[in-house]
Amino acid sequence: MTTLLLVEDDASLARTLRVSLGAHGYEVHVAPTGAEALARAAADPPGVAIVDLGLPDVDGVEVVRALRDASEVPVIVLSARTTQDDKVLALDAGADDYVTKPFGIEELLARLRAALRRAQPSERLAVVSTGGLVVDRQARRVERHGQTVHLTPTEWNVLEVLLRSPGDLVTQRDLLREVWGPQYARETNYLRVYVGQLRRKLEDDASSPRHILTEPGVGYRFVV
Amino acid sequence: MTTLLLVEDDASLARTLRVSLGAHGYEVHVAPTGAEALARAAADPPGVAIVDLGLPDVDGVEVVRALRDASEVPVIVLSARTTQDDKVLALDAGADDYVTKPFGIEELLARLRAALRRAQPSERLAVVSTGGLVVDRQARRVERHGQTVHLTPTEWNVLEVLLRSPGDLVTQRDLLREVWGPQYARETNYLRVYVGQLRRKLEDDASSPRHILTEPGVGYRFVV
DNA sequence: GGAGGGCGTCAAGGTTTCGTCAAGACGCGC
DNA sequence: GCGCGTCTTGACGAAACCTTGACGCCCTCC
Numbered sequence: 001m002t003t004l005l006l007v008e009d010d011a012s013l014a015r016t017l018r019v020s021l022g023a024h025g026y027e028v029h030v031a032p033t034g035a036e037a038l039a040r041a042a043a044d045p046p047g048v049a050i051v052d053l054g055l056p057d058v059d060g061v062e063v064v065r066a067l068r069d070a071s072e073v074p075v076i077v078l079s080a081r082t083t084q085d086d087k088v089l090a091l092d093a094g095a096d097d098y099v100t101k102p103f104g105i106e107e108l109l110a111r112l113r114a115a116l117r118r119a120q121p122s123e124r125l126a127v128v129s130t131g132g133l134v135v136d137r138q139a140r141r142v143e144r145h146g147q148t149v150h151l152t153p154t155e156w157n158v159l160e161v162l163l164r165s166p167g168d169l170v171t172q173r174d175l176l177r178e179v180w181g182p183q184y185a186r187e188t189n190y191l192r193v194y195v196g197q198l199r200r201k202l203e204d205d206a207s208s209p210r211h212i213l214t215e216p217g218v219g220y221r222f223v224v
Numbered sequence: 225m226t227t228l229l230l231v232e233d234d235a236s237l238a239r240t241l242r243v244s245l246g247a248h249g250y251e252v253h254v255a256p257t258g259a260e261a262l263a264r265a266a267a268d269p270p271g272v273a274i275v276d277l278g279l280p281d282v283d284g285v286e287v288v289r290a291l292r293d294a295s296e297v298p299v300i301v302l303s304a305r306t307t308q309d310d311k312v313l314a315l316d317a318g319a320d321d322y323v324t325k326p327f328g329i330e331e332l333l334a335r336l337r338a339a340l341r342r343a344q345p346s347e348r349l350a351v352v353s354t355g356g357l358v359v360d361r362q363a364r365r366v367e368r369h370g371q372t373v374h375l376t377p378t379e380w381n382v383l384e385v386l387l388r389s390p391g392d393l394v395t396q397r398d399l400l401r402e403v404w405g406p407q408y409a410r411e412t413n414y415l416r417v418y419v420g421q422l423r424r425k426l427e428d429d430a431s432s433p434r435h436i437l438t439e440p441g442v443g444y445r446f447v448v
Numbered sequence: 449g450g451a452g453g454g455c456g457t458c459a460a461g462g463t464t465t466c467g468t469c470a471a472g473a474c475g476c477g478c
Numbered sequence: 479g480c481g482c483g484t485c486t487t488g489a490c491g492a493a494a495c496c497t498t499g500a501c502g503c504c505c506t507c508c
Contacts, residue, residue: 042406066407069401069407069410070406070409129323129334131326131331133331134330134331134334134335136334138338139341139393140392140439140442141392143330143334145330152440152441152494153439153441153442153496156442187497188454190497192454193496193497195455195456196455196458199456214454216455217453217454217455378485411486412465414485415466416466416467416468417467417485417487418485419466420468420469430467438466438494440464440493440494440495441464441465441494
Protein backbone atom coordinates (compact mmCIF):
# COMPACT_ATOMS: atom_id res chain seq x y z
CA MET A 1 0.00 0.00 0.00
CA THR A 2 1.42 3.32 -1.05
CA THR A 3 1.13 6.18 1.41
CA LEU A 4 0.06 9.41 -0.19
CA LEU A 5 0.46 12.83 1.35
CA LEU A 6 -2.32 15.13 0.24
CA VAL A 7 -1.60 18.80 0.90
CA GLU A 8 -5.01 20.41 0.52
CA ASP A 9 -6.74 23.14 2.52
CA ASP A 10 -10.15 22.75 0.97
CA ALA A 11 -11.75 20.31 3.39
CA SER A 12 -14.43 19.25 0.98
CA LEU A 13 -12.04 18.45 -1.84
CA ALA A 14 -9.70 16.75 0.60
CA ARG A 15 -12.49 14.48 1.78
CA THR A 16 -13.49 13.60 -1.76
CA LEU A 17 -9.97 12.77 -2.77
CA ARG A 18 -9.29 10.81 0.38
CA VAL A 19 -12.22 8.54 -0.37
CA SER A 20 -11.48 8.15 -4.07
CA LEU A 21 -7.77 7.57 -3.68
CA GLY A 22 -8.30 5.37 -0.67
CA ALA A 23 -10.59 3.18 -2.74
CA HIS A 24 -7.78 2.73 -5.22
CA GLY A 25 -5.28 1.41 -2.78
CA TYR A 26 -3.59 4.52 -1.44
CA GLU A 27 -3.23 5.25 2.25
CA VAL A 28 -4.07 8.94 2.23
CA HIS A 29 -2.80 11.42 4.83
CA VAL A 30 -4.21 14.92 4.58
CA ALA A 31 -2.29 18.04 5.59
CA PRO A 32 -4.26 21.27 5.31
CA THR A 33 -1.24 23.59 5.58
CA GLY A 34 2.25 23.71 4.22
CA ALA A 35 3.83 23.57 7.64
CA GLU A 36 1.84 20.53 8.57
CA ALA A 37 2.72 18.88 5.30
CA LEU A 38 6.44 19.25 5.88
CA ALA A 39 6.19 18.01 9.44
CA ARG A 40 4.25 14.96 8.32
CA ALA A 41 6.61 14.24 5.47
CA ALA A 42 9.57 14.41 7.81
CA ALA A 43 7.96 12.13 10.37
CA ASP A 44 6.61 9.59 7.92
CA PRO A 45 7.98 9.91 4.39
CA PRO A 46 5.19 9.26 1.91
CA GLY A 47 5.50 7.32 -1.32
CA VAL A 48 3.99 10.13 -3.33
CA ALA A 49 2.62 13.61 -2.62
CA ILE A 50 -0.13 15.76 -4.10
CA VAL A 51 0.18 19.48 -3.41
CA ASP A 52 -2.55 22.02 -4.05
CA LEU A 53 -0.92 25.33 -4.88
CA GLY A 54 -3.71 27.39 -3.33
CA LEU A 55 -2.62 27.07 0.28
CA PRO A 56 -3.40 29.61 2.99
CA ASP A 57 -0.11 29.83 4.88
CA VAL A 58 2.73 29.59 2.37
CA ASP A 59 3.30 29.42 -1.33
CA GLY A 60 2.60 25.94 -2.55
CA VAL A 61 5.64 26.06 -4.77
CA GLU A 62 7.78 26.42 -1.67
CA VAL A 63 6.18 23.34 -0.22
CA VAL A 64 7.05 21.44 -3.36
CA ARG A 65 10.62 22.67 -3.19
CA ALA A 66 10.97 21.74 0.45
CA LEU A 67 9.50 18.29 -0.12
CA ARG A 68 11.85 17.60 -2.99
CA ASP A 69 14.85 18.99 -1.19
CA ALA A 70 14.23 16.68 1.69
CA SER A 71 13.56 13.51 -0.25
CA GLU A 72 13.01 11.89 -3.59
CA VAL A 73 9.26 11.70 -3.22
CA PRO A 74 7.39 12.28 -6.48
CA VAL A 75 5.15 15.35 -6.27
CA ILE A 76 2.04 16.11 -8.29
CA VAL A 77 0.77 19.66 -8.23
CA LEU A 78 -2.87 20.71 -8.32
CA SER A 79 -3.71 24.20 -9.45
CA ALA A 80 -6.51 26.28 -10.83
CA ARG A 81 -4.00 28.39 -12.72
CA THR A 82 -3.14 27.23 -16.18
CA THR A 83 -0.54 29.66 -17.45
CA GLN A 84 2.75 28.41 -18.75
CA ASP A 85 4.65 30.34 -16.11
CA ASP A 86 2.85 28.67 -13.27
CA LYS A 87 3.64 25.29 -14.67
CA VAL A 88 7.25 26.12 -15.22
CA LEU A 89 7.60 27.47 -11.71
CA ALA A 90 6.14 24.34 -10.17
CA LEU A 91 8.08 21.96 -12.37
CA ASP A 92 11.31 23.83 -11.73
CA ALA A 93 10.69 23.53 -8.02
CA GLY A 94 10.75 19.78 -8.50
CA ALA A 95 7.16 18.82 -9.21
CA ASP A 96 6.79 15.74 -11.38
CA ASP A 97 3.47 16.61 -12.90
CA TYR A 98 0.95 19.40 -13.04
CA VAL A 99 -2.83 18.89 -12.97
CA THR A 100 -5.15 21.81 -13.58
CA LYS A 101 -8.55 22.02 -12.02
CA PRO A 102 -11.05 20.85 -12.74
CA PHE A 103 -9.78 17.34 -13.20
CA GLY A 104 -11.26 13.89 -13.18
CA ILE A 105 -10.26 11.27 -10.66
CA GLU A 106 -9.25 8.93 -13.46
CA GLU A 107 -6.79 11.49 -14.75
CA LEU A 108 -5.31 11.96 -11.31
CA LEU A 109 -4.99 8.23 -10.83
CA ALA A 110 -3.26 7.85 -14.16
CA ARG A 111 -0.79 10.57 -13.29
CA LEU A 112 -0.17 9.02 -9.92
CA ARG A 113 0.65 5.72 -11.54
CA ALA A 114 2.95 7.42 -14.00
CA ALA A 115 4.75 9.36 -11.29
CA LEU A 116 5.25 6.24 -9.21
CA ARG A 117 6.47 4.33 -12.19
CA ARG A 118 9.03 6.99 -13.00
CA ALA A 119 10.17 7.12 -9.42
CA GLN A 120 11.19 3.50 -9.49
CA PRO A 121 14.61 2.63 -10.71
CA SER A 122 13.52 2.21 -14.29
CA GLU A 123 15.61 -0.68 -15.44
CA ARG A 124 16.66 -3.81 -13.74
CA LEU A 125 20.02 -3.78 -15.35
CA ALA A 126 22.35 -1.42 -13.62
CA VAL A 127 24.95 -2.12 -16.24
CA VAL A 128 24.51 -2.13 -19.96
CA SER A 129 27.43 -3.21 -22.00
CA THR A 130 28.37 -4.20 -25.48
CA GLY A 131 31.71 -4.85 -27.03
CA GLY A 132 34.18 -2.59 -25.30
CA LEU A 133 31.50 -0.28 -23.99
CA VAL A 134 30.22 -0.39 -20.42
CA VAL A 135 27.60 1.89 -18.97
CA ASP A 136 27.09 1.62 -15.23
CA ARG A 137 24.02 3.59 -14.37
CA GLN A 138 24.30 3.24 -10.62
CA ALA A 139 27.81 4.58 -10.59
CA ARG A 140 27.00 6.95 -13.41
CA ARG A 141 30.09 5.74 -15.15
CA VAL A 142 30.93 4.97 -18.74
CA GLU A 143 33.89 2.88 -19.81
CA ARG A 144 35.21 2.34 -23.27
CA HIS A 145 37.92 -0.24 -23.77
CA GLY A 146 38.54 -0.12 -20.06
CA GLN A 147 39.00 3.61 -19.79
CA THR A 148 36.41 5.82 -18.21
CA VAL A 149 35.02 8.47 -20.49
CA HIS A 150 33.64 11.63 -19.05
CA LEU A 151 30.14 12.68 -20.00
CA THR A 152 28.59 16.05 -19.28
CA PRO A 153 25.22 16.06 -17.50
CA THR A 154 23.26 16.58 -20.68
CA GLU A 155 25.21 13.95 -22.56
CA TRP A 156 24.51 11.52 -19.78
CA ASN A 157 20.82 12.34 -19.73
CA VAL A 158 20.50 11.72 -23.44
CA LEU A 159 22.31 8.42 -23.16
CA GLU A 160 20.26 7.43 -20.17
CA VAL A 161 17.00 7.90 -22.02
CA LEU A 162 18.26 5.92 -24.98
CA LEU A 163 19.38 3.12 -22.69
CA ARG A 164 16.06 2.72 -20.98
CA SER A 165 14.98 0.51 -23.80
CA PRO A 166 18.02 -0.76 -25.65
CA GLY A 167 17.25 -1.50 -29.26
CA ASP A 168 14.00 0.43 -29.24
CA LEU A 169 13.42 3.58 -31.15
CA VAL A 170 13.15 6.76 -29.14
CA THR A 171 11.48 9.59 -30.99
CA GLN A 172 13.14 12.96 -31.16
CA ARG A 173 10.18 14.44 -29.42
CA ASP A 174 10.40 12.05 -26.49
CA LEU A 175 14.11 12.55 -26.16
CA LEU A 176 13.78 16.29 -26.11
CA ARG A 177 10.96 16.19 -23.64
CA GLU A 178 12.77 13.87 -21.29
CA VAL A 179 16.04 15.70 -21.33
CA TRP A 180 15.23 19.36 -21.91
CA GLY A 181 11.55 19.51 -21.01
CA PRO A 182 8.27 19.68 -22.89
CA GLN A 183 8.80 23.16 -24.24
CA TYR A 184 11.87 22.02 -26.19
CA ALA A 185 10.05 19.31 -28.10
CA ARG A 186 10.97 20.77 -31.49
CA GLU A 187 14.56 21.82 -30.83
CA THR A 188 16.07 19.00 -32.80
CA ASN A 189 19.28 20.98 -33.05
CA TYR A 190 20.13 19.90 -29.56
CA LEU A 191 19.85 16.27 -30.48
CA ARG A 192 22.14 16.66 -33.45
CA VAL A 193 24.77 18.29 -31.30
CA TYR A 194 24.57 15.93 -28.36
CA VAL A 195 24.15 12.72 -30.28
CA GLY A 196 27.23 13.74 -32.21
CA GLN A 197 29.18 14.33 -29.04
CA LEU A 198 28.07 11.01 -27.60
CA ARG A 199 29.15 9.21 -30.73
CA ARG A 200 32.53 10.85 -30.63
CA LYS A 201 32.98 9.69 -27.07
CA LEU A 202 31.42 6.25 -27.27
CA GLU A 203 31.80 4.92 -30.78
CA ASP A 204 34.98 3.53 -32.21
CA ASP A 205 34.25 5.27 -35.48
CA ALA A 206 31.89 8.16 -34.95
CA SER A 207 31.31 8.56 -38.65
CA SER A 208 29.79 5.11 -38.94
CA PRO A 209 28.17 4.52 -35.59
CA ARG A 210 27.37 1.02 -34.44
CA HIS A 211 25.45 1.78 -31.29
CA ILE A 212 23.70 5.12 -31.52
CA LEU A 213 21.77 4.90 -34.75
CA THR A 214 19.72 7.53 -36.50
CA GLU A 215 16.24 6.89 -37.76
CA PRO A 216 15.93 9.85 -40.13
CA GLY A 217 12.97 12.04 -39.44
CA VAL A 218 11.92 9.95 -36.46
CA GLY A 219 14.44 9.51 -33.75
CA TYR A 220 17.39 7.54 -32.44
CA ARG A 221 18.01 4.13 -30.97
CA PHE A 222 20.77 2.52 -28.97
CA VAL A 223 21.54 -0.96 -30.15
CA VAL A 224 23.54 -3.32 -28.01
CA MET B 225 40.68 -12.39 -2.99
CA THR B 226 37.20 -13.12 -4.24
CA THR B 227 36.36 -16.68 -5.17
CA LEU B 228 34.49 -16.98 -8.42
CA LEU B 229 32.52 -19.97 -9.56
CA LEU B 230 32.58 -20.27 -13.32
CA VAL B 231 29.96 -22.63 -14.68
CA GLU B 232 31.12 -23.27 -18.21
CA ASP B 233 31.23 -26.41 -20.32
CA ASP B 234 33.31 -25.03 -23.14
CA ALA B 235 36.78 -25.98 -21.97
CA SER B 236 38.52 -23.47 -24.19
CA LEU B 237 36.45 -20.54 -23.04
CA ALA B 238 36.74 -21.72 -19.44
CA ARG B 239 40.51 -21.74 -19.70
CA THR B 240 40.62 -18.29 -21.22
CA LEU B 241 38.39 -16.84 -18.56
CA ARG B 242 40.25 -18.57 -15.77
CA VAL B 243 43.46 -16.93 -16.85
CA SER B 244 41.99 -13.50 -17.45
CA LEU B 245 39.94 -13.37 -14.31
CA GLY B 246 42.73 -14.89 -12.30
CA ALA B 247 45.02 -12.13 -13.46
CA HIS B 248 42.56 -9.64 -12.08
CA GLY B 249 42.45 -10.99 -8.60
CA TYR B 250 39.76 -13.62 -8.70
CA GLU B 251 40.27 -17.16 -7.49
CA VAL B 252 38.45 -19.02 -10.25
CA HIS B 253 36.84 -22.43 -9.81
CA VAL B 254 35.48 -24.00 -12.95
CA ALA B 255 32.49 -26.34 -13.00
CA PRO B 256 31.70 -27.80 -16.42
CA THR B 257 28.21 -29.04 -15.51
CA GLY B 258 25.26 -27.78 -13.55
CA ALA B 259 25.40 -30.62 -11.08
CA GLU B 260 29.04 -30.00 -10.38
CA ALA B 261 28.39 -26.31 -9.98
CA LEU B 262 25.79 -26.84 -7.30
CA ALA B 263 27.95 -29.33 -5.47
CA ARG B 264 30.87 -26.94 -5.49
CA ALA B 265 28.76 -24.01 -4.40
CA ALA B 266 27.42 -26.00 -1.49
CA ALA B 267 30.85 -27.13 -0.40
CA ASP B 268 32.59 -23.81 -0.81
CA PRO B 269 30.26 -20.84 -1.30
CA PRO B 270 31.77 -18.48 -3.87
CA GLY B 271 31.71 -14.70 -3.72
CA VAL B 272 30.29 -14.42 -7.20
CA ALA B 273 29.21 -16.82 -9.93
CA ILE B 274 29.23 -16.74 -13.71
CA VAL B 275 26.86 -19.14 -15.41
CA ASP B 276 26.88 -19.96 -19.08
CA LEU B 277 23.36 -20.82 -20.16
CA GLY B 278 24.50 -23.28 -22.79
CA LEU B 279 25.13 -26.21 -20.47
CA PRO B 280 24.93 -29.85 -21.51
CA ASP B 281 23.14 -31.44 -18.59
CA VAL B 282 20.50 -29.04 -17.32
CA ASP B 283 19.00 -25.72 -18.20
CA GLY B 284 21.31 -22.95 -17.10
CA VAL B 285 18.39 -20.95 -15.79
CA GLU B 286 17.72 -23.74 -13.32
CA VAL B 287 21.30 -23.56 -12.14
CA VAL B 288 20.86 -19.86 -11.55
CA ARG B 289 17.70 -20.45 -9.63
CA ALA B 290 19.26 -23.17 -7.50
CA LEU B 291 22.30 -21.02 -6.74
CA ARG B 292 20.17 -18.10 -5.70
CA ASP B 293 17.84 -20.24 -3.66
CA ALA B 294 20.74 -21.59 -1.72
CA SER B 295 22.57 -18.32 -1.09
CA GLU B 296 22.86 -14.63 -1.80
CA VAL B 297 25.68 -15.04 -4.26
CA PRO B 298 25.49 -12.59 -7.14
CA VAL B 299 25.14 -14.39 -10.47
CA ILE B 300 26.12 -13.15 -13.88
CA VAL B 301 24.73 -15.01 -16.86
CA LEU B 302 26.53 -15.60 -20.14
CA SER B 303 24.47 -16.34 -23.17
CA ALA B 304 24.58 -16.28 -26.92
CA ARG B 305 20.90 -15.51 -27.01
CA THR B 306 19.93 -11.90 -27.00
CA THR B 307 16.16 -11.82 -27.03
CA GLN B 308 14.27 -9.94 -24.40
CA ASP B 309 12.56 -13.12 -23.23
CA ASP B 310 15.80 -14.85 -22.49
CA LYS B 311 16.95 -11.96 -20.39
CA VAL B 312 13.72 -11.78 -18.48
CA LEU B 313 13.81 -15.49 -17.77
CA ALA B 314 17.33 -15.34 -16.43
CA LEU B 315 16.73 -12.21 -14.39
CA ASP B 316 13.56 -13.63 -12.95
CA ALA B 317 15.47 -16.69 -11.89
CA GLY B 318 17.67 -14.41 -9.84
CA ALA B 319 20.50 -13.45 -12.12
CA ASP B 320 22.03 -10.07 -11.41
CA ASP B 321 23.25 -9.35 -14.87
CA TYR B 322 23.18 -10.71 -18.35
CA VAL B 323 26.09 -10.68 -20.76
CA THR B 324 25.63 -11.66 -24.35
CA LYS B 325 28.38 -13.28 -26.35
CA PRO B 326 30.63 -12.20 -27.73
CA PHE B 327 31.89 -10.02 -24.94
CA GLY B 328 35.17 -8.42 -24.00
CA ILE B 329 37.01 -9.25 -20.84
CA GLU B 330 36.85 -5.62 -19.77
CA GLU B 331 33.13 -5.72 -20.01
CA LEU B 332 32.91 -8.83 -17.91
CA LEU B 333 35.24 -7.35 -15.32
CA ALA B 334 33.16 -4.20 -15.10
CA ARG B 335 30.04 -6.23 -14.54
CA LEU B 336 31.74 -8.32 -11.92
CA ARG B 337 32.75 -5.21 -10.04
CA ALA B 338 29.25 -3.82 -10.30
CA ALA B 339 27.66 -7.06 -9.13
CA LEU B 340 29.99 -7.33 -6.19
CA ARG B 341 29.44 -3.74 -5.26
CA ARG B 342 25.70 -4.17 -5.29
CA ALA B 343 25.92 -7.38 -3.36
CA GLN B 344 27.51 -5.76 -0.34
CA PRO B 345 26.15 -2.27 -0.09
CA SER B 346 25.73 -2.36 3.65
CA GLU B 347 28.83 -4.24 4.58
CA ARG B 348 31.05 -1.24 4.22
CA LEU B 349 34.69 -1.68 3.92
CA ALA B 350 36.27 -0.76 7.20
CA VAL B 351 39.46 0.36 5.55
CA VAL B 352 39.85 1.92 2.17
CA SER B 353 43.34 2.37 0.92
CA THR B 354 44.79 3.60 -2.30
CA GLY B 355 48.15 4.92 -3.21
CA GLY B 356 49.59 6.56 -0.12
CA LEU B 357 46.16 7.05 1.36
CA VAL B 358 44.55 4.92 4.06
CA VAL B 359 41.14 5.63 5.49
CA ASP B 360 40.00 3.61 8.48
CA ARG B 361 36.35 4.30 8.90
CA GLN B 362 35.93 2.40 12.10
CA ALA B 363 38.75 4.23 13.82
CA ARG B 364 37.89 7.45 12.04
CA ARG B 365 41.49 7.79 11.04
CA VAL B 366 43.13 8.97 7.87
CA GLU B 367 46.75 8.41 6.94
CA ARG B 368 48.67 9.80 4.05
CA HIS B 369 52.14 8.53 3.30
CA GLY B 370 52.20 7.08 6.78
CA GLN B 371 51.32 10.21 8.70
CA THR B 372 47.96 10.81 10.26
CA VAL B 373 45.91 13.57 8.76
CA HIS B 374 43.62 15.53 10.97
CA LEU B 375 40.12 16.09 9.65
CA THR B 376 37.47 18.29 11.18
CA PRO B 377 34.12 16.64 11.91
CA THR B 378 32.46 18.02 8.83
CA GLU B 379 35.37 17.12 6.61
CA TRP B 380 35.17 13.59 7.90
CA ASN B 381 31.44 13.37 7.32
CA VAL B 382 31.81 14.43 3.72
CA LEU B 383 34.58 11.92 3.14
CA GLU B 384 32.59 9.21 4.85
CA VAL B 385 29.61 9.65 2.55
CA LEU B 386 31.83 9.60 -0.51
CA LEU B 387 33.49 6.42 0.69
CA ARG B 388 30.30 4.50 1.15
CA SER B 389 30.37 3.59 -2.50
CA PRO B 390 33.84 4.15 -3.90
CA GLY B 391 33.74 4.86 -7.59
CA ASP B 392 30.06 5.75 -7.59
CA LEU B 393 28.87 9.23 -8.17
CA VAL B 394 27.30 10.93 -5.17
CA THR B 395 25.03 13.77 -6.14
CA GLN B 396 25.48 17.15 -4.53
CA ARG B 397 22.03 16.90 -3.14
CA ASP B 398 22.65 13.55 -1.49
CA LEU B 399 25.89 14.75 -0.02
CA LEU B 400 24.32 17.87 1.41
CA ARG B 401 21.40 15.95 2.78
CA GLU B 402 23.59 13.37 4.42
CA VAL B 403 26.03 15.77 5.97
CA TRP B 404 24.10 18.96 6.68
CA GLY B 405 20.49 17.81 6.54
CA PRO B 406 17.62 18.04 4.09
CA GLN B 407 17.12 21.77 4.35
CA TYR B 408 20.64 22.39 3.05
CA ALA B 409 20.08 20.45 -0.15
CA ARG B 410 20.94 23.41 -2.37
CA GLU B 411 23.84 24.93 -0.45
CA THR B 412 26.44 23.78 -2.88
CA ASN B 413 28.83 26.37 -1.48
CA TYR B 414 29.53 24.08 1.40
CA LEU B 415 30.58 21.30 -0.89
CA ARG B 416 32.96 23.51 -2.79
CA VAL B 417 34.62 24.62 0.42
CA TYR B 418 34.86 21.22 2.05
CA VAL B 419 35.79 19.24 -1.01
CA GLY B 420 38.56 21.75 -1.52
CA GLN B 421 39.78 21.29 2.03
CA LEU B 422 39.67 17.52 1.73
CA ARG B 423 41.67 17.67 -1.46
CA ARG B 424 44.28 19.84 0.14
CA LYS B 425 44.63 17.34 2.95
CA LEU B 426 44.33 14.09 1.02
CA GLU B 427 45.56 14.62 -2.50
CA ASP B 428 49.17 14.83 -3.51
CA ASP B 429 48.32 17.61 -5.90
CA ALA B 430 45.11 19.30 -4.92
CA SER B 431 44.93 21.19 -8.17
CA SER B 432 44.67 17.97 -10.17
CA PRO B 433 42.93 15.56 -7.85
CA ARG B 434 43.16 11.84 -8.44
CA HIS B 435 40.71 10.60 -5.85
CA ILE B 436 38.00 13.14 -5.17
CA LEU B 437 36.69 13.97 -8.60
CA THR B 438 34.15 16.54 -9.64
CA GLU B 439 31.28 15.80 -11.96
CA PRO B 440 30.29 19.36 -12.82
CA GLY B 441 26.66 20.10 -12.23
CA VAL B 442 26.03 16.71 -10.71
CA GLY B 443 28.20 15.68 -7.81
CA TYR B 444 31.44 14.12 -6.67
CA ARG B 445 32.95 10.70 -6.55
CA PHE B 446 35.82 9.06 -4.71
CA VAL B 447 37.83 6.81 -6.93
CA VAL B 448 40.23 4.30 -5.45
C1' DG C 449 19.50 18.88 -62.75
C1' DG C 450 17.87 21.72 -59.09
C1' DA C 451 15.52 22.74 -54.70
C1' DG C 452 14.64 21.65 -50.13
C1' DG C 453 14.75 19.27 -45.87
C1' DG C 454 17.12 16.52 -42.50
C1' DC C 455 21.50 15.37 -40.59
C1' DG C 456 26.35 15.91 -38.79
C1' DT C 457 30.02 19.08 -37.62
C1' DC C 458 32.16 22.96 -35.76
C1' DA C 459 33.25 26.95 -33.07
C1' DA C 460 32.14 31.28 -30.83
C1' DG C 461 29.49 33.45 -27.25
C1' DG C 462 27.07 33.54 -23.10
C1' DT C 463 25.90 31.27 -18.95
C1' DT C 464 26.47 28.35 -15.16
C1' DT C 465 29.35 26.08 -12.05
C1' DC C 466 33.75 25.30 -9.69
C1' DG C 467 37.85 26.21 -6.80
C1' DT C 468 39.85 29.40 -3.80
C1' DC C 469 40.31 32.73 -0.44
C1' DA C 470 39.43 35.35 3.53
C1' DA C 471 36.61 37.68 6.80
C1' DG C 472 33.34 37.15 10.21
C1' DA C 473 30.32 34.21 13.31
C1' DC C 474 29.98 30.61 16.32
C1' DG C 475 30.92 27.36 20.03
C1' DC C 476 33.83 25.52 23.45
C1' DG C 477 37.23 25.10 26.97
C1' DC C 478 39.96 27.64 30.01
C1' DG D 479 36.11 37.32 29.00
C1' DC D 480 39.66 35.23 25.90
C1' DG D 481 41.75 32.26 22.64
C1' DC D 482 41.27 28.54 19.65
C1' DG D 483 39.47 25.69 16.13
C1' DT D 484 35.65 25.22 13.24
C1' DC D 485 31.87 26.58 10.38
C1' DT D 486 29.42 29.87 7.43
C1' DT D 487 29.18 33.30 3.95
C1' DG D 488 30.22 36.13 0.06
C1' DA D 489 33.25 37.47 -3.67
C1' DC D 490 36.21 36.58 -7.56
C1' DG D 491 38.74 34.54 -11.60
C1' DA D 492 38.90 30.20 -13.98
C1' DA D 493 36.95 26.24 -15.94
C1' DA D 494 33.24 23.55 -17.75
C1' DC D 495 29.13 23.54 -19.94
C1' DC D 496 25.15 24.86 -22.90
C1' DT D 497 23.22 27.33 -26.58
C1' DT D 498 23.17 29.10 -31.07
C1' DG D 499 23.96 29.76 -35.82
C1' DA D 500 26.45 28.74 -39.94
C1' DC D 501 28.07 25.44 -43.20
C1' DG D 502 28.41 21.27 -46.05
C1' DC D 503 26.67 16.80 -47.01
C1' DC D 504 23.27 13.42 -48.42
C1' DC D 505 18.92 12.10 -49.76
C1' DT D 506 14.36 12.80 -51.75
C1' DC D 507 11.15 14.94 -54.50
C1' DC D 508 10.05 17.88 -58.13
